[in-house]
Amino acid sequence: MDAVLKSLMERAKNEAEARTANRVGDRPSREDAEAAVRTLIAWAGDDPSREGLLDTPKRVVKAYEELFSGYRIPTESVLDRTFGEIGNFDDMVLVKDITFHSHCEHHMVPFVGKAHVAYFPVERVVGLSKIARVVDMFARRLQTQEHMTSQIISTIDEALKPRGVAVMVEAEHMCMAMRGIQKQGASTITTQFTGLFRDDPQEQIRFLSLVRGVSLR
CATH class of the missing domain: 3.30.1130.10 (GTP cyclohydrolase I, C-terminal domain/NADPH-dependent 7-cyano-7-deazaguanine reductase, N-terminal domain)
Incomplete structure (x- = not known):
């Protein structure tokens, strides 16, 4: 049991380090965002690993890229002409x-x-x-x-x-x-x-x- 727990902890540590390495500046990575969605699904009371929700984190993050795209538009470029x-x-x-x-x-x-x-x-x-x-x-x-x-x-x-x-x-x-x-x-x-x-x-x-x-x- 200790070996299994140690393996899980090591895996979690490696995943966290990989996500940190993929960050741009202080912005969380896509993997961080998808993990957060899975956490919210579980917190709401559902199982993020069931078939209907497996791809939901990816879809939510993709939707958020569109819904919050205003952060990535330079203000000065909109009225430059x-x-x-x-x-x-x-x-x-x-x-x-x-x-x-x-x-x-x-x-x-x-x-x-x-x-x-x-x-x-x-x-x-x-x-x-x-x-x-x-x-x-x-x-x-x-x-x-x-x-x-x-x-x-x-x-x-x-x-x-x-x-x-x-x-x-x-x-x-x-x-x-x-x-x-x-x-x-x-x-x-x-x-x-x-x-x-x-x-x-x-x-x-x-x-x-x-x-x-x-x-x-």
Whole structure:
């Protein structure tokens, strides 16, 4: 029995050393992540070695690579190209109904919704898809909705130096719907404004009216 125990301990030590050797910087290896998933499965009360769960750790880690890919995107690369051929256009540019899914940093369960982003350009504009990419970059991280809203507006403000930026994020949080208070359908709305949007209430109203499809006439 002692020999068997010693062999198991030696094997565990070797596996741990191998995982450590495969790490990039301080980031755990893929093997570490898969082992953690197996531990969670066992903690939940199931058998990670049964047929239906054998490949689950690999699938979860692969899914997490996609769900949290925002950590691997350099912020400065998303808005690195602008366009100057806009004539004398100097009014609001609005991209609304940008769908996203993110994960609550408190419980690691999803929250899903839409973001609406507007800005007043100064001589140059950015490709419309890049606004959506900014939203996606920050959504694909562990987040709070408030911080995500702030990150979106700060990134656009710093990169484009516009006369103003407006951001509205509305989402349903599964940490409220699936657990705890269990209130399905509850919506959380966050807004933040800079420049002209912050200083001129009429521009805030115009932004909100355009987002909601409400006529100002």
